[in-house]
Amino acid sequence: DTGVSQDPRHKITKRGQNVTFRCDPISEHNRLYWYRQTLGQGPEFLTYFQNEAQLEKSRLLSDRFSAERPKGSFSTLEIQRTEQGDSAMYLCASSSGQVYGYTFGSGTRLTVV
Amino acid sequence: KNEVEQSPQNLTAQEGEFITINCSYSVGISALHWLQQHPGGGIVSLFMLSSGKKKHGRLIATINIQEKHSSLHITASHPRDSAVYICAVIVSSGSRLTFGEGTQLTVNP
Numbered sequence: 024d025t026g027v028s029q030d031p032r033h034k035i036t037k038r039g040q041n042v043t044f045r046c047d048p049i050s051e052h053n054r055l056y057w058y059r060q061t062l063g064q065g066p067e068f069l070t071y072f073q074n075e076a077q078l079e080k081s082r083l084l085s086d087r088f089s090a091e092r093p094k095g096s097f098s099t100l101e102i103q104r105t106e107q108g109d110s111a112m113y114l115c116a117s118s119s120g121q122v123y124g125y126t127f128g129s130g131t132r133l134t135v136v
Numbered sequence: 137k138n139e140v141e142q143s144p145q146n147l148t149a150q151e152g153e154f155i156t157i158n159c160s161y162s163v164g165i166s167a168l169h170w171l172q173q174h175p176g177g178g179i180v181s182l183f184m185l186s187s188g189k190k191k192h193g194r195l196i197a198t199i200n201i202q203e204k205h206s207s208l209h210i211t212a213s214h215p216r217d218s219a220v221y222i223c224a225v226i227v228s229s230g231s232r233l234t235f236g237e238g239t240q241l242t243v244n245p
Contacts, residue, residue: 079232
């Protein structure tokens with residue numbers, strides 16, 4: 024297992040386009056998190072899955088954002104009708120539970136032009 | 137006011153200096169993490185603490201649950217320690233991380 028993988032690493036898109044990011048967690052980890060980080064700030068929580076169930080969504084996650092984890096393994100985060108304010112680093116992390124710590128992916132850097 | 141506050145925001149040190157980064161939080165927590173983020177974005181977990189003190193190489197992390205405060209210390213700092221250090225907590229009732237804004241550390245040779 025090579026850790027948490029995110030794809031793509033970088034994405035440049037035009038305003039109004041849809042984008043989709045993928046996260047492959049560590050295979051034994053049942054919990055998967057998405058966070059968003061803008062320049063100079065700490066990451067902010069977006070959403071969380073336990074297995075295939077989406078258990079929590081931040082109010083930051085507008086109706087243009089949707090996330091899935093269909094088989095409890097990899098997850099996708101889709102942003103529809105992208106806006107310049109969506110430009111950020113999108114981070115995925117996975118864990119086995121609170122006491123076992125987190126493993127982060129390298130992130131997907133989105134630039135909306 | 138953020139639930140997790142770090143200080144200082146920026147820190148510049150000379151190689152070999154002892155460094156301390158502080159983290160205060162205002163909520164009940166089940167655990168606190170110290171994370172390191174290098175340019176390019178990847179985040180590495182350094183420590184997870186729920187009480188006491190942990191040491192790994194030149195890094196030491198302490199937490200005082202009663203005072204809602206944690207510190208990260210780096211002994212004999214080196215230019216390769218230059219990075220952003222982020223404190224993050226898991227609120228008692230939840231499982232997600234709530235992050236501080238990070239401390240940008242620069243260690244000059």
